[in-house]
Amino acid sequence: MIDHTHDPAAKSWVPGADAHADFPVQNLPLGVFSPAGEGPRIGTAIGNYCLDLTGLAPMLPLAVREALTLPVLNPLFALPGDARLALRHALFALLTDEAHQSAVEPHLYLADACTLHLPFHIGDYTDFYVGIHHATNIGSLFRPDNPLLPNYKHVPIGYHGRVSSVRLSGTPLVRPKGQIKGPNDPAPRYAPTQRLDFELEMGVWIAGRNALGETQPIAQAWNRIGGLCLLNDWSARDVQAWEYQPLGPFLAKNFLTSVSPWVVTAEALAPFRVAQPARPEGDPEPLAYLDDPVDRQSGALAIALEVRLASRAMREAGQEGMLLSKGQATSMYWTLAQMVTHHASNGCNLAPGDLLGTGTISGPASGSEGSLMEITRNGKQPVALPTGERRAFLEDGDAITLIARAERQGFRSIGFGSCTGVVEPAL
Amino acid sequence: MIDHTHDPAAKSWVPGADAHADFPVQNLPLGVFSPAGEGPRIGTAIGNYCLDLTGLAPMLPLAVREALTLPVLNPLFALPGDARLALRHALFALLTDEAHQSAVEPHLYLADACTLHLPFHIGDYTDFYVGIHHATNIGSLFRPDNPLLPNYKHVPIGYHGRVSSVRLSGTPLVRPKGQIKGPNDPAPRYAPTQRLDFELEMGVWIAGRNALGETQPIAQAWNRIGGLCLLNDWSARDVQAWEYQPLGPFLAKNFLTSVSPWVVTAEALAPFRVAQPARPEGDPEPLAYLDDPVDRQSGALAIALEVRLASRAMREAGQEGMLLSKGQATSMYWTLAQMVTHHASNGCNLAPGDLLGTGTISGPASGSEGSLMEITRNGKQPVALPTGERRAFLEDGDAITLIARAERQGFRSIGFGSCTGVVEPAL
Structure with missing residues (x-):
């Protein structure tokens, strides 16, 4: 290749x-x-x-x-x-x-x-959840007794997202309203979210087509990866906590999903395909339909990821965005090929221009978390900005920028551009 | 009107x-x-x-x-x-x-x-969960200790579905495969679903458009209802049970969603708009953004619903489909206007041809359940067919037909045609 x-x-x-x-x-x-x-x-x-x-x-x-x-x-x-x-x-x-x-x-x-x-007419958008450290971190906040559910290491968990609110990087984020109910509130209220967050993800643009009823064998699944972009799955955590059971996130995430404009193709990423990190001792083997020797050897991607935050005061002072997080796409528990094969494993038809999100990519260590909720421990440990401001969650005027670069010794590194958005006040 | x-x-x-x-x-x-x-x-x-x-x-x-x-x-x-x-x-x-x-x-x-x-190019498909008796019935099977979650009577619960697998009535249903793990199985396996089910729903076709960031006040929300159809949200219950936490149903439902071909318009349904049934004593009032006097008086629909099952043996013997269920669209806890207003309450943009499912409509009494899972008590009480066959869940060759008719004294009743599908063996 x-x-x-x-x-x-x-x-x-x-x-x-x-x-x-x-x-x-x-x-x-x-x-x-x-x-x-x-x-x-x-x-x-x-x-x-x-x-x-x-x-x-x-x-x-x-x-x-x-x-x-x-x-x-x-x-x-x-x-x-x-x-x-x-x-x-x-x-x-x-x-x-x-x-x-x-x-x-x-x-x-x-x-x-x-x-x-926007580079594609998007037929369907599916968001996965393959960042295992994110799943563990956020699971421990929503379900302290039960952070990583028993299915996680067997099933590439995903859910359907909203196509109509996928927009190009640069589209302003109007702070959404929603139903919010704190654990001690007697009743919910309808109000602007107070826990607005970003999620650092990669987006996968599907190539080719399987007909309804046809599966996608994993040995050929990489052929279905057209290219990648950056994806910010903006999230309203207070809305999410109240609405998400039993059918999953809905209005907490469908007010805007931002993608970077350039599709870094599978052909360009070929040199950056690396071995899937070994599963931790004791983890189950993937079921046969999700297991492929080539995918094990080259199913992960050597892509470095960054998130930067610049408040309005920082931008007005000419300051660069502050580094919030720095991670690696190899922190995904499932490969892109496994995501595609699983998605089509029931005959669900995937078409050119369908968008998959990987789910939030957090690393195992502090400093590599892909969302503010993780970075600030659900808002309890706010981040200090260079201006002296503090951030538990996003405030109006904040700009979030996602950056990614494929890097590997012996090859010229290539980048994804950026995926940005500035928070505007609720209407 | x-x-x-x-x-x-x-x-x-x-x-x-x-x-x-x-x-x-x-x-x-x-x-x-x-x-x-x-x-x-x-x-x-x-x-x-x-x-x-x-x-x-x-x-x-x-x-x-x-x-x-x-x-x-x-x-x-x-x-x-x-x-x-x-x-x-x-x-x-x-x-x-x-x-x-x-x-x-x-x-x-x-x-x-x-x-x-298919009458529309569908931009997005959202499935709600407004059949409170279904939510209670099925919740008690998935979560015996906690059938109706605390948010249910405050939030019109919904989640995003898959557009690519929405098909017209008559499209065969190929039995899907998926990850299945019984409660006592040591590990999951990838196999054809053994618990294939239908779900009786109404589909709502959206008219008009709100821009991203704009909400849809409930007083005008009925104007966003273009028309209705029948919708069968085919479901693989064994896949669903294993995959649905924490992000909701995914492959258990995206292998096929069937809709009836004719859009019965909001204009045609005007005489069949009836008062929303009173909420039971002690239930919370809807939040202000979901509450409208006109919607209370005319937000429900006098539509009678039926499900019929005909096995291959029944059809070969020239027998009609057996009545499995008979219910009323007034069994919905939330109105169509409340669904639309809630969906757009965070600024999510809805466009002409977007499809909303109501969620399964079950009545309060035995004989009015909108899915086999409810009718057979999770397969424990199979239904006897006229041929002597028994059904816990759908078998290959079974045909399911949904039927609906708007009926009200003083008016000519009008129908929705039907929504059918025959189960074919797994590939």
């Missing part, structure tokens, strides 16, 4: 691309953007530029040309993975060989002057 | 329409159908015929004509309710006044020769 497009020495003729933290020529993520004053189209990010693939289509492989005509990635991810690999190779050649510079340059737009769009 | 289109004495010139149990001229449900050998289009059902509204558009109000061009109801239900009321009045006039017969007749097709289609 590792080919010359992953050569860390490869250079692009696009100014600044080789030095760009996220989008060197080894990345070539896919997305949808509009140049200033123009309509949306499919593109890739190269350094500080967006490259118009719809305009560039005549120079790209025949197999993908038709899929580049509409400003949405679904048709491209309905194609076999070979087509996207051919696209990657073609883009790599066009952007590394100076012979192509004069033909390609007219299709480059400075990213700062472009507007990015 | 009650106008001459609800006159029980009104007659249509369409042969047999007046005698048709479901689709007399007082109903005029909306749907999408294809005449034999032709493409799909919007239609209404009148007696044993489908009437092509796309073809009839030049005779219909200007306000709806553009919305009739595509073979999907979303644009029509994006319009204000006035437009659909005008459409109803126009159709009523065309189908009752013989002066229009020669112009309209060419657009009539015998229903038996037509293919029906």
